[in-house]
Amino acid sequence: MIKVIIIGSGNVAQHLINAFQNEEKRENGIELIQVFSRKKESLISLLPLDKITNQFSELLAADLYLIAVSDDAIEEVSNALPFKNRLVAHTSGSAPMTVLNSSNRRAVFYPLQTFTKNKAVDFKTIPICLEAENDADFELISKVGKLISNQATAINSEQRKALHVAAVFVNNFTNHIYQIGNDICNEHQVPFAILKPLIQETAQKILELTPEKAQTGPAKRNDQKTIEAHEQFITDENQLNIYKILTQSIQNNGKKL
Structure with missing residues (x-):
């Protein structure tokens, strides 16, 4: 033993x-x-x-x-x-x-x-x-x-550090995004539970596809009309900043600097 x-x-x-x-x-x-x-x-x-x-x-x-x-x-x-x-x-x-x-x-x-x-x-x-x-x-x-x-x-230690940073993105930051979604639902009297099938499908999809191939949404489609409508709808400054940063990051994905 x-x-x-x-x-x-x-x-x-x-x-x-x-x-x-x-x-x-x-x-x-x-x-x-x-x-x-x-x-x-x-x-x-x-x-x-x-x-x-x-x-x-x-x-x-x-x-x-x-x-x-x-x-x-x-x-x-x-x-x-x-x-x-x-x-x-x-x-x-x-x-x-x-x-x-x-x-x-x-x-x-x-x-x-x-x-x-x-x-x-x-x-x-x-x-x-x-x-x-x-x-x-x-x-x-x-x-x-x-x-x-x-x-x-x-x-090794360097790889583990990279894994930990990646884990913060896919776990801690993702959970915070759920919190923001929950806050928006609560503000407009919509039950957050309605989003749970979407959350489950998103998590399941990533087991079968790469994150790049699994990405959908207005930023991926470059649907500027929808993006602008969302930005006008969001009144919380912190939520709006996060929305803009993530939208830009999705649109920049794959582009060479």
């Missing part, structure tokens, strides 16, 4: 706890032996109390320590670990591997997904981006990744 310790209690940590515990029944799999949380009570619904510690000095010996905390806390947590030459990985999409203290062997174990507390995810479908300083450590984190996911692959 590969002994794993998770350090953290937020969204990513809690989903990893569930994923690892689901694999503990498998022979030669993963054993989640301990989780570090500054507030033990935040995890008692997921773990027995004797598996939770809030003291770095109480951390047990393990094959892999996963730091699942906010990006700005990774370095502090890494520096606080009271041991040397053990395999420590963070789960961040944007932080470089070198943010980890060099007194331990460093790696990255980044699950590329959006996580929300109390919303279950199927870890088997989640890509896990892996990076390590040596082949032996990569082999270990790769084995751990493949036990909980069907997609565990080598991604």
Whole structure:
């Protein structure tokens, strides 16, 4: 069994706890032996109390320590670990591997997904981006990744940074666009639910077509009359600016500068 310790209690940590515990029944799999949380009570619904510690000095010996905390806390947590030459990985999409203290062997174990507390995810479908300083450590984190996911692959720090930026566009920014659509619907007493079949079809289409081929709408058609009508209709300055920027970006797509 590969002994794993998770350090953290937020969204990513809690989903990893569930994923690892689901694999503990498998022979030669993963054993989640301990989780570090500054507030033990935040995890008692997921773990027995004797598996939770809030003291770095109480951390047990393990094959892999996963730091699942906010990006700005990774370095502090890494520096606080009271041991040397053990395999420590963070789960961040944007932080470089070198943010980890060099007194331990460093790696990255980044699950590329959006996580929300109390919303279950199927870890088997989640890509896990892996990076390590040596082949032996990569082999270990790769084995751990493949036990909980069907997609565990080598991604270096620069590639991971690019993936994280791309993920912000396709996830965080897209969700904000949904929020704008919801606000417009609410303002005009239209139920946002009417748009959900369109949202589902758009997401489904991108699984079969490239984004460029899937693009539709007045900007793609260069339908200036409709664009102008929309711009006159939108009264919120922020919404109007976003509309204009995205329209221009669609129209510029594929054009050489």
